[in-house]
Amino acid sequence: MADRSSLDPNRLAPEAANPAVRDVMRTEVAFCLPSTPIDAIAKLMADNDLTELPVLIDRRPVGYVRSRDILDQYVEGSVELGGSDVVRPSVTDVLARDVLRTPPLLVDENSLLGEAAAVLRQAGRQLALVMHEDVRPVGMVTTREIAAHAAERLAAGAGLED
Amino acid sequence: MHVLSEIMEPLGAQCDPLDTLANILAPLLAQHPLPLLVVRDDGEILGSVGLEAVLPATERGLHRTRAGELLRPLPRLDGGQTALAAAREMVDAGAGAVLITEPVGGVFSRRSAPVGVVSEAQLLAEIGSNVVDKAPMKILAGHRDLGFNVPVSPCQRNCPIKQDIATYIDYVSQGRYVDSWMVIHETNPFPSMLGRLCNHPCETDCKRGWDPGEDPVTIRSIKRFSTDFAFKQGLWVDYKLAPAKGKRVCIVGAGPAGLTCALDLRVQGYDVVLLEREAKVGGLLSTSIPPFRFDHAQLQWELDMILATGIDVRTNTNVGTGPGDVRLEDLIDEFDAVFLTIGMMKGRILPVPGHDANQVIDAMRFLRIISYDRIPEHMVPGRTRVVCVGGGAIATDAVQSSIKLGCPEVWMCAIEPEDRLPAFGNELHEAKEIGLRLACGIIVKEIHKDASNNVTGVSFAPLEPLEFDPLTGKVIFSSVKEKPGVERVRVDCDYVIFASGQIMERPSEIAPVTPRGLLSADRGGHTSVPKLFSGGDCVQGPSFIVDAVGWGHRVARSIREFLGEDMEDDSFRLYQTVVERTDDHRQSEVFARTDPPILEASKRYDMSECELPWTDREAIVQSIRCFQCDSVHHYDQTVCVLCGACDDVCPEKAIDVVVFGEDRERSSGGDTLVCETSGGDPESGGYAGQIFINYDRCTNCRICEDHCPVNCITFERVRFVDDLMRVSERPALKPIPLAVAG
Numbered sequence: 087m088a089d090r091s092s093l094d095p096n097r098l099a100p101e102a103a104n105p106a107v108r109d110v111m112r113t114e115v116a117f118c119l120p121s122t123p124i125d126a127i128a129k130l131m132a133d134n135d136l137t138e139l140p141v142l143i144d145r146r147p148v149g150y151v152r153s154r155d156i157l158d159q160y161v162e163g164s165v166e167l168g169g170s171d172v173v174r175p176s177v178t179d180v181l182a183r184d185v186l187r188t189p190p191l192l193v194d195e196n197s198l199l200g201e202a203a204a205v206l207r208q209a210g211r212q213l214a215l216v217m218h219e220d221v222r223p224v225g226m227v228t229t230r231e232i233a234a235h236a237a238e239r240l241a242a243g244a245g246l247e248d
Numbered sequence: 249m250h251v252l253s254e255i256m257e258p259l260g261a262q263c264d265p266l267d268t269l270a271n272i273l274a275p276l277l278a279q280h281p282l283p284l285l286v287v288r289d290d291g292e293i294l295g296s297v298g299l300e301a302v303l304p305a306t307e308r309g310l311h312r313t314r315a316g317e318l319l320r321p322l323p324r325l326d327g328g329q330t331a332l333a334a335a336r337e338m339v340d341a342g343a344g345a346v347l348i349t350e351p352v353g354g355v356f357s358r359r360s361a362p363v364g365v366v367s368e369a370q371l372l373a374e375i376g377s378n379v380v381d382k383a384p385m386k387i388l389a390g391h392r393d394l395g396f397n398v399p400v401s402p403c404q405r406n407c408p409i410k411q412d413i414a415t416y417i418d419y420v421s422q423g424r425y426v427d428s429w430m431v432i433h434e435t436n437p438f439p440s441m442l443g444r445l446c447n448h449p450c451e452t453d454c455k456r457g458w459d460p461g462e463d464p465v466t467i468r469s470i471k472r473f474s475t476d477f478a479f480k481q482g483l484w485v486d487y488k489l490a491p492a493k494g495k496r497v498c499i500v501g502a503g504p505a506g507l508t509c510a511l512d513l514r515v516q517g518y519d520v521v522l523l524e525r526e527a528k529v530g531g532l533l534s535t536s537i538p539p540f541r542f543d544h545a546q547l548q549w550e551l552d553m554i555l556a557t558g559i560d561v562r563t564n565t566n567v568g569t570g571p572g573d574v575r576l577e578d579l580i581d582e583f584d585a586v587f588l589t590i591g592m593m594k595g596r597i598l599p600v601p602g603h604d605a606n607q608v609i610d611a612m613r614f615l616r617i618i619s620y621d622r623i624p625e626h627m628v629p630g631r632t633r634v635v636c637v638g639g640g641a642i643a644t645d646a647v648q649s650s651i652k653l654g655c656p657e658v659w660m661c662a663i664e665p666e667d668r669l670p671a672f673g674n675e676l677h678e679a680k681e682i683g684l685r686l687a688c689g690i691i692v693k694e695i696h697k698d699a700s701n702n703v704t705g706v707s708f709a710p711l712e713p714l715e716f717d718p719l720t721g722k723v724i725f726s727s728v729k730e731k732p733g734v735e736r737v738r739v740d741c742d743y744v745i746f747a748s749g750q751i752m753e754r755p756s757e758i759a760p761v762t763p764r765g766l767l768s769a770d771r772g773g774h775t776s777v778p779k780l781f782s783g784g785d786c787v788q789g790p791s792f793i794v795d796a797v798g799w800g801h802r803v804a805r806s807i808r809e810f811l812g813e814d815m816e817d818d819s820f821r822l823y824q825t826v827v828e829r830t831d832d833h834r835q836s837e838v839f840a841r842t843d844p845p846i847l848e849a850s851k852r853y854d855m856s857e858c859e860l861p862w863t864d865r866e867a868i869v870q871s872i873r874c875f876q877c878d879s880v881h882h883y884d885q886t887v888c889v890l891c892g893a894c895d896d897v898c899p900e901k902a903i904d905v906v907v908f909g910e911d912r913e914r915s916s917g918g919d920t921l922v923c924e925t926s927g928g929d930p931e932s933g934g935y936a937g938q939i940f941i942n943y944d945r946c947t948n949c950r951i952c953e954d955h956c957p958v959n960c961i962t963f964e965r966v967r968f969v970d971d972l973m974r975v976s977e978r979p980a981l982k983p984i985p986l987a988v989a990g
Binding site: 124125126127128129130131132133135137153154156157158160161165166167203204206207212229230232233234236237240241 | 250270273274276277280281299300302303304306307310331332335336338339368369370371372373374375376377
């Protein structure tokens with residue numbers, strides 16, 4: 087419940103060094119369905135600078151796809167490189183559900199960035215979905231956001247609470 | 249054949265293995281997704297380090313972690329090798345990139361030197377570069393506020409409780425019936441009732457029905473379909489309750505308005521006491537609508553879901569001035585707020601001669617007695633001949649109930665001509681099919697009775713043609729005139745039911761009333777008495793169930809505001825949100841409207857439900873007919889070249905491409921600005937312009953998207969949310985609890 091925030095003073099007024107996830111997250115959630123072909127996933131990852139892509143069913147997270155799994159499929163010949171001179175509707179029969187990994191990694195939008203980083207680190211993951219209290223994804227936090235926040239703090243000459 | 253030298257990137261920045269992560273963070277970010285090369289003093293490239301190193305470093309500290317501790321392998325490949333070879337090396341070595349080398353130097357000094365890098369991200373981009381079907385690629389754009397630039401779907405605009413119709417219909421079209429039911433439940437606690445009994449103003453304004461020769465989407469029945477499915481599956485909405493507010497609200501009347509308000513307030517953490525004078529909750533739904541209109545088990549299921557939130561229900565409790573009644577003044581003293589929603593539960597009997605005969609009853613009382621599974625006094629099934637005075641929905645229910653109780657001769661007598669009767673056309677048709685006799689254009693003058701005060705017949709006077717209010721469609725009563733010199737009509741009967749209006753029973757002198765005899769309150773339910781709110785039929789006059797649910801939502805908001813909640817903050821508002829980009833080209837024009845089948849007339853002589861359920865196929869076909877008016881154009885302004893192709897091909901003439909400096913006709917009448925773009929200075933060969941859409945014309949056919957030469961048009965689904973009408977944001981699901989399921 088969101089009301090946890092009213093109980094924890096840190097969440098009410100988080101320090102600049104450790105803001106709430108909702109303040110630094112990406113507000114657009116790139117995602118795919120279990121039926122999405124992996125070449126489309128590759129494009130989504132490339133376009134959105136991601137190495138993991140959440141898989142949602144009706145906005146409910148069910149898992150994720152890793153870029154390395156797509157590369158594996160490429161090496162095995164299940165997907166080809168495209169070419170701008172050839173227009174074909176699909177270059178693969180492999181779908182997200184074939185390479186789906188579980189569980190999805192979720193963090194509450196009110197949790198602190200340090201907590202989210204620890205969750206990512208412990209799970210060995212690069213992306214966590216940021217969830218609203220009603221179990222709806224409202225954003226994403228990735229290594230890039232964490233690095234960008236750290237870089238901002240360093241550039242400002244402020245202390246960094248690792 | 250993709251050769252690495254063609255797709256590689258330059259080498260980029262380098263760092264020393266002894267550099268700390270804090271030192272290299274800025275260049276790492278700057279050239280992401282390319283990694284930094286980790287190079288020793290002697291020029292030896294040891295490996296690479298990318299942003300993935302930041303997370304492990306946060307454990308020890310960015311200042312204490314060195315690049316050399318987190319470096320990844322960097323296999324070398326010749327620039328003439330293929331991308332496949334690079335991918336294989338990355339997978340085998342666990343690398344995030346490969347170093348591309350090319351031979352440099354003369355014949356004798358020839359050696360391989362690093363010239364570039366190919367990263368995993370580049371290979372992904374190459375794999376995805378041929379993707380032309382954007383349908384499966386989704387972006388969920390959080391709470392991006394469109395600033396109400398795009399219009400709300402006409403159906404949702406016209407719905408008194410602003411249900412997200414396009415979304416729940418879309419879910420049904422995909423076979424996602426439970427999701428559909430959950431969306432309905434965001435604003436509507438009575439979907440099974442409204443799926444059968446709603447007057448569906450949404451269908452009146454459905455864009456599909458705007459076209460000549462087209463009929464609107466069967467919205468109401470689609471709602472019923474997904475609710476039937478959830479009921480059969482034994483699902484249950486698990487409302488989340490906010491922490492207790494410590495405030496108590498009393499609601500007088502457990503009809504649709506009272507129950508909706510009670511649920512809204514309970515979910516927000518208020519203690520709610522619900523007083524009902526009947527022995528069961530539901531108000532008009534439970535006591536006035538006969539079971540052949542709907543499945544009472546489903547009504548009970550919906551009532552249980554509401555009451556399971558912890559509402560304190562006290563049945564058989566009347567608020568009034570009689571002995572044993574609870575006093576309104578006491579309630580106002582005891583509670584923080586009181587909501588009076590007592591409906592108009594008493595029927596009116598016209599004061600014609602003979603109205604005091606034994607067998608004269610009002611339709612509300614008649615239906616109420618039947619709802620308790622009893623046969624009204626003086627009615628003898630199989631023998632009693634019935635005359636019902638009135639031509640509305642209550643009258644049709646009363647006459648159908650009489651026929652189903654076994655009355656051999658049942659008349660409906662109304663002042664309106666048959667084609668202007670206020671009853672729903674289909675209900676009237678159903679009643680006639682099972683033997684109803686109709687007498688229209690007559691007014692009741694006298695009830696004949698014998699010496700024992702028993703009814704023997706009713707006399708009517710024929711009327712001159714009536715005039716109707718063009719706006720409301722109701723009879724202008726000054727036009728009700730008897731035909732001069734025409735004899736009265738007598739209908740012999742044993743029982744008379746008056747369905748000629750309802751009366752609000754004022755519970756207390758302190759409840760303010762209007763000259764029409766209704767309770768006095770504004771649209772938010774505020775009355776002139778402190779702490780007292782009022783709404784529903786007792787304020788508005790007889791209306792529809794969906795209007796009552798709307799009253800419940802509105803008054804709940806008023807009470808929350810009255811009890812100190814800030815209704816102006818960001819969490820409580822109207823908003824439009826892009827939920828996904830879509831490439832859903834549905835073939836909506838292929839199918840015609842159908843309504844659910846009706847039980848054949850020969851089987852309708854008992855209380856079995858008349859309207860039969862749809863099959864999956866029929867529900868999906870009907871939902872595909874929806875134009876999906878919640879989809880709006882998304883023009884990529886960085887790509888659009890203002891060629892005007894979308895304008896030219898639009899069959900509805902809904903698009904205007906306005907190019908500055910060109911004299912293009914602007915004829916759509918649209919004013920929704922969807923694209924504002926420019927390509928250089930118009931004065932020196934460039935272009936600039938805007939694109940407008942008329943969403944009253946757009947039918948979401950997507951022909952513009954298909955014909956755009958630069959693929960800059962996609963469509964986005966936009967959800968319009970009116971928090972005022974919402975019980976809760978996406979409640980959770982669970983099976984029906986055993987205690988309730990029995």
